[in-house]
Amino acid sequence: MTTIKRAKGFWLSISLSLIFFAIIQVLIGGGSLNPFYQNTLMFIGINIILAASLHLIIGITGQFSIGHAGFLAVGAYASAVMTMKLNMPFTLALVVGGLAAALAGLIIGIPSLRLKGDYLAIATLGFGEIVRIMLLNIDYVGGASGMQVSHLTTWPWVFASVLITIIVIRNFTSSTHGRACISIREDETAADSMGINTTYYKVVAFAIGAFFAGIAGALYAHNFYIIQPSNFGFLKSFDILILVVLGGLGSLSGAVLAAILLTVITTFLQDYPETRMIIYSLVLIIMMIYRPQGLMGTKEITSMFKRKGGSSHENKNTAA
Amino acid sequence: MLKIEDINVYYGNIQALKGISLSINEGEIVTLIGANGAGKSTMLKTVSGLLKPKQGKILYEGQSIGGKAAQSIVKMGISHVPEGRRVFANMSVEENLQLGAYLRKDKAGIKQDMEKVYELFPRLLERLKQQSGTLSGGEQQMLAMGRALMAKPRLLLLDEPSMGLAPLLVKQIFHIIEEINKTGTTILLVEQNANLALSIADRAYVVETGRIVLSGKSEELTASEEIKKAYLGGH
């Protein structure tokens, strides 16, 4: 398993994704993908980023956060201010959206140092609500009636963001740093006793996760024409949570898969919002009772393709 | 009175008891001795219904109780004094004793038994209204035993009654165990202090990593070189 071989696989996967990107781009250019499907595609991309970023916080580090919409909101508003108020380019707005959310992640990371489990959950939920209410009261960003945002999110932006998010989170996870995070999830006391600076890694996980949620927020804001604080209530947080739980706490590919699946389902159920919520809630309950590990458990989809002989070399990556 | 046949018990996928069989006759004191983690407490928990055996039979007075809910086992006359006493620290001594008689409806009988418990443990009477969390270790052990007796058990399961107690208190407690036995209650005792346990027991089983490796009359086992070596620290 040499460096060169690893790099080869890496570049191969990148080129495959680029081919996929190009096909879609051609379809859009040629007009065979109407705005409705484009919109669905963007939504899938944004949800993948959200699911992957929350996966890092909950699935990998085990910090049960249900205020993810707060990070989404911070990213959305920060980037919208950049483009709409300060007339900055979208690229910069994306980065600022991510950084602003990461800063929020650092702040909410602090209570996570003292709280565990459901207490942390409820604190992060409170945090998300505080963010929403703050936005509600800032007239500069339109208060409750929200802010109109130009449509700047395009397929190449979404694709690039998704790709970067997945690569970064995957690379982080399958390194000694990711293992440190998993050890916190598995047993914080033992991790501490093994010399892991648990405080540091919890905050890092929150910051990275929040950063990508912020990127998703920037894409979201520039895809929907208008953003309002009410788009970022805790129902939105639950939506993201469902993606991670359904996919399997601890599985990146599971989270991605769930993001795709549920976005498509949501699109079809657009005119039946109650039905959608009923399906969501039933999925949550039944999943927790009969398959609490989610669709994928902590497994990654790649491990399913592996031959038995090769598995001894690969397994450690999949767990990580 | 109690007959256990070839039971297997698991915690998750770790097997804690591997095919254990034993029997207890009415009126006896039987003790289980063995190292920490050998499976003694698991044994008691399985009898009292806190754990369910995966295989095997537990017969109490001819009736199968393996896998039954704990409360129905209590109702049939088996009381369990768990390791670490587990008194309800947020309640008074009196409330703890009342909870011991939770399934009983005979008010007069309860009152009578309450008096009996006070007789056995006069210290409890002195501290009736005190929060049991503030009791000393020895007093908590007395409370735990008194509480179990309130259910009027015919079989009493005692898990490590000497744990963390000063020697003088241990002596007292063991004396009381003998007293309880004399009033007709059969006792299954788990104890790490093997000598002490053997001194009051009629028979003993030696448990090692989930298996019974030795059994016999107390006097025989006390004399056995093997026991001395394994549990009493001799070479």
Added chain:
Amino acid sequence: MKKKKLAGAFLSLTLAAGVLAGCAGSGSSDKSSGDGDTIKIGVNLELSGGVASYGQSIAEGLELATEEINKEGIDGKKIKLIKVDNKSEASEATSGAIKLTSQDQVAAIVGAATSTNSIAQVQIAQDNKIPVISPSGTSPEITFSKDKLNDYIFRTSFIDPFQGTVAANFATNEIKAKSAAIYIDSASDYSKGLADAFKEQFEKNGGKIVAEEAYIAKDTDFRSTLTRLKSDKPDFIFLPGYYEEAGLIVKQARETGLDVPFMGGDGWDSPKLVEIAGAKALNDTYITNHYSSGDPDKKIQNFVSAFKAKYKDKSPDAFNALGYDTGYFLADAIKRAGSADSTKIKEALEKTKNLQLVTGTFTLDEKHNPIKSATILEFKEGKQVFNTKINP
């Protein structure tokens, strides 16, 4: 080593799967807005959610109008309504508009009921060159924002400043109020717009605004703020909110001993208002509205009886009337355009002049706002009573 390759392939595959799944649903919809005998009109309304009562009312009125129009048809063609529920949320209004323009390819869209949800569709309508008529969105920003006309956007109702100005004049001239307090829903552009206009006019009339307070839609306890307001001793309170909160506020105000007159806008117009506030608490409250079913005008009475015939003797409210009018407003333009082409409809809509409708006779100004009259209603023992009609 295989892992990354597979991860990449997986990524591509899943994305592709998503797209394919998305495409799979596209086959069924037909692609044209004007083929054959029908003209497809999108309806993007608040059919559920917080202000569902408005959306549903508008839909009722619009359906009645469509039924009547389709009896004869417009040049032989019939109007087909394609409804989308925006759940009273801006983002849903946006996706609804995307669906209607790209999926259903409608000729025009009717909606939404509130200003915020109407604004949420502006960009899509402009981008796709599809005319949108907001039946009851009263914010000036809907048709004219950032010093620019949104040329595909129209409305049937009058605008916020007009309502606010009328209310201020009413407070000064009829109630003889010297001081007033404003209590707005800060979640609503509509509420803010009315309040701004009211403030400007009331101060121009020599009155004094003694307090400005705000709440957020869905609040339920207003007693603390009302206690504050009481201590400011206003002669009159302007409450330009929606009926759910307005009802609660009036009820709680009366309980707190705040007995001054209250006045609101068309957002109060719902039978639920009386249920929530109680008939007694509503005495001495007023609203500006688009029309009154008690108005003796013949056109209005014809509409009232047609509506009662269709909807089990229900008396039509202002939103029913606005929905009804929007149907005729649009039909008139299509007829004049002589085509279901979106751009032609837009051009015809712009030229609307002296069109006689239930909520007034209207002519469109250069900002796409109809110039028409407002009605003032008073609540007496739970009933809306026609007070006056005010022309611009």
Added chain:
Amino acid sequence: MELIQQLINGVSLGSIYALIALGYTMVYGIVKLINFAHGDVFMVGSFVGFYSITVLDLSFVPALLISMTVCALFGVLIERIAYKPLRNATRIAALITAIGVSLLIEYGFIYVRGAQPEAYPNDVLPTDKFDIFGVSINSQSVLIFGVAVVLMIILQIIVHKTKIGKAMRAVSFDADAAKLMGINVNNTISATFAIGSALAGAAGVIFGIYYIKIEPLMGVLPGLKAFVAAVLGGIGIIPGAMVGGLLLGVIEALVSAAGYSLWRDAVAFVVLILILIFMPQGLFGKNKKEKV
């Protein structure tokens, strides 16, 4: 005077929080589960009360009792179907389930009857307003406060003096030890849910009478606030929930009184986070050490 008036406003708002928080705290105390659905049981209770009054034409007391009964059954049903299978699962799994149950009740309810609000009749209970030294007190706020106090006392008696109450405390402290006493843990937990949900039902009816407007999502925010109140007072402690509820109500009233009514909810959540971080045991709780 205005301050006193505001305190009274806060106390009546806080009484509602307290009523919901009592049930919340009981359930958390015994199963260590944040029962998100509690706010929705409150909503269901409110609607049951509404239909009892409008459709069945009942007066306040029978409507209250019917609502409490229905909610008690409903609470037990929720526990048996959704929470019981998760008795030994992680707390996170239980929390996710609770969120799921909450959403299911809300949207199931909307699916069945629609999202439109209902208005309680204005004449269920007389509303007399009396003024004392310029402070106006509504007879209904006195009633709410009274009902909350009475229910708290009843609850306190149930938990401390009755057999089932002792069983509840025993189960909450050490479920295994409780089993060894012959206590049926499942039934005890069901009883806790029944009592907690009945209280939520009562709160729902009282809310309806006091605030008139009810709708399917009405339980969400009061539910969260009640949880904040329970945490504030020390979760699992009955008088704590009462005091926490009243305190939260007063805090909110004072925030509004200071002219920051739009920040009211944010302040409640700030209180929550501060309490969780600096005083997780709450005002009345005792600190516990994690065992390693």
Added chain:
Amino acid sequence: MKTKTPLLKVESVGIQFGGLKAVSDVNVELYPGELVGLIGPNGAGKTTFFNLLTGVYVPTEGTISLEGEDLKKRPPYKITQKGISRTFQNIRLFSELSVIDNVKVAYHSLSKHSILSSILRMPIHFKGEKEMDEKAIEFLKIFNLDQYKDEKAKNLPYGKQRRLEIARALAANPKLLLLDEPAAGMNPQETHELMNLIALIREKFDLTVLLIEHDMPLVMGVCERIYVLDHGQLIAQGQPEEIRNNPKVIEAYLGEEVS
């Protein structure tokens, strides 16, 4: 041996939990290379003492120093990095992680590649990970666990889990290794093997070991010195033979009837 400076010096350490003294006035000195036993009846405060040493609890009185450096109030991970690592009475492995990853987690604090280098997959990342792999395999081989390296830790049998926990503790590169009842739940055969293993690793890694154990033969057999704790206080210390004959110990722990 006592002429050397102590590796670990514990001076009149104590801790209270809500008024209850769990450990009080304990003095312990460990010298480099020693294998010392800590015994006492259940509930005597032995595990609490370990928790004090590793920073899980902060002592309410007294001082703890390693190689002359004060450890008090340092967080557990710092103490581990200073050179004290441990196992737990009730095995605390990272159960969803593979066997080898469990060991690598312990090796983490010695790794040098940054988060950024891992995200960007820079050469130093691959070098670092490779180094960890090799080191981890080395530890697993010593404990005869290398053939299970890709198994999830939770799927190992009990005895192997115990061994893995020790391997993991060793990977943190300690100077002082604390073992909390390593033989609990093992049969005599396994216990015997473990005993040899502990002796072996002490030699090989030049370790000091402090051992809590109930298995008397194990303690008596391998330990050079023994401390006895009862009711949170040290009641005796000395060589195995002295302890065996100490009347206080016999009374408190072995039972008075032992001759």
